[in-house]
Amino acid sequence: MLKEELQFYNSIKETLLPHHEGKFALIHGGELVGIFVKDLDAYQEGVKQFGMTPFLIQYITKEDEAEKYPSLVLGLIHAAP
Amino acid sequence: MPHHNQYFNDQSGKLNPNVLIGAGPVLEAEIDIPSALSDYLKQEKKRIPKPIKGWVLIDTGATRTAIDERTIKKLKVPSVGTTSVTTARGKKTCNLYPCKLRFTSTAIPSMDLTRATGVNLARQSVVNRPIIALLGRDVLSKVVFVYNGPGSHFSISF
Numbered sequence: 001m002l003k004e005e006l007q008f009y010n011s012i013k014e015t016l017l018p019h020h021e022g023k024f025a026l027i028h029g030g031e032l033v034g035i036f037v038k039d040l041d042a043y044q045e046g047v048k049q050f051g052m053t054p055f056l057i058q059y060i061t062k063e064d065e066a067e068k069y070p071s072l073v074l075g076l077i078h079a080a081p
Numbered sequence: 082m083p084h085h086n087q088y089f090n091d092q093s094g095k096l097n098p099n100v101l102i103g104a105g106p107v108l109e110a111e112i113d114i115p116s117a118l119s120d121y122l123k124q125e126k127k128r129i130p131k132p133i134k135g136w137v138l139i140d141t142g143a144t145r146t147a148i149d150e151r152t153i154k155k156l157k158v159p160s161v162g163t164t165s166v167t168t169a170r171g172k173k174t175c176n177l178y179p180c181k182l183r184f185t186s187t188a189i190p191s192m193d194l195t196r197a198t199g200v201n202l203a204r205q206s207v208v209n210r211p212i213i214a215l216l217g218r219d220v221l222s223k224v225v226f227v228y229n230g231p232g233s234h235f236s237i238s239f
Contacts, residue, residue: 001160001176039195043161043179047117051125054159057177057195066165066172067198069215070142073169 004029005056013060020060027056035060085187088234096233104207106139106228106235108189112148112213113181114156116193130156135213136206137182139226139235143217146182150199152213153178164198175199182214189239192220 005027012032016025026033026042028050036042039057046055089104091097113119113132122129133152140147145164160176176199183191197214205212225238 002162006163040193043115043195044117046161047115047121051121052118052157052159055161057161059196064165066167067147067175068142068144068167069140069147069198069200071140071215072147072200073167 002054002056009058016060023060025058025060082238083188083190084238085189086234086236098230098233101233107136107207109185110137111183112152113183114158115179115181135211137214137216138212140215140217143215145198145219146194146217147198147200147215148180149202149213153180
């Protein structure tokens with residue numbers, strides 16, 4: 001899911017970074033729909049334009065940091081991510 | 082500022098720190114479709130899925146709020162992206178989902194999250210109700226959370 005959108009984002013990432021780092025890109029198919037300061041605004045616009053059809057909301061950053069869930073990784077609540 | 086105290090009593094009705102130890106800092110909650118999606122479905126006169134009840138575990142170790150992926154898939158909410166998650170075997174890609182968390186029986190306002198991590202919380206339960214989400218530091222960055230172990234309660238202010 002969102003393979004085309006993720007590929008498109010990676011192709012334009014370097015162009016977006018200088019002016020939009022820290023913002024959110026709304027991408028549908030191979031099209032950049034808009035740039036938003038808040039992810040909720042990007043989502044509302046995405047639903048308005050595309051309804052239930054999947055679209056990507058991508059945080060624009062140089063390097064994506066991995067999320068950490070020690071309770072899951074260490075088995076403290078017996079589940080895995 | 083909305084405020085909620087959650088007390089943990091044993092079967093005799095007395096406050097008991099062991100109950101809080103066993104359950105962890107949990108809140109009764111529902112996962113619902115995001116408000117924007119609900120409005121869209123209403124406008125299109127399409128069926129709106131019912132929210133799913135369970136517990137939210139306050140997890141100060143989690144960088145981002147996580148939701149049970151099977152639960153959000155039951156609500157048919159499309160993913161809006163992916164993120165890397167550190168696991169014991171290295172990094173793994175997980176889906177990100179928008180959702181609405183509603184804290185039932187509390188004064189805590191419901192919240193729309195745009196990018197919660199979809200994880201497997203299967204088989205996790207407290208008093209026969211599933212844990213459906215881990216409230217991570219993205220949300221905790223906006224609240225005051227006090228864990229009182231000896232007093233067998235916690236408080237959270239938004």
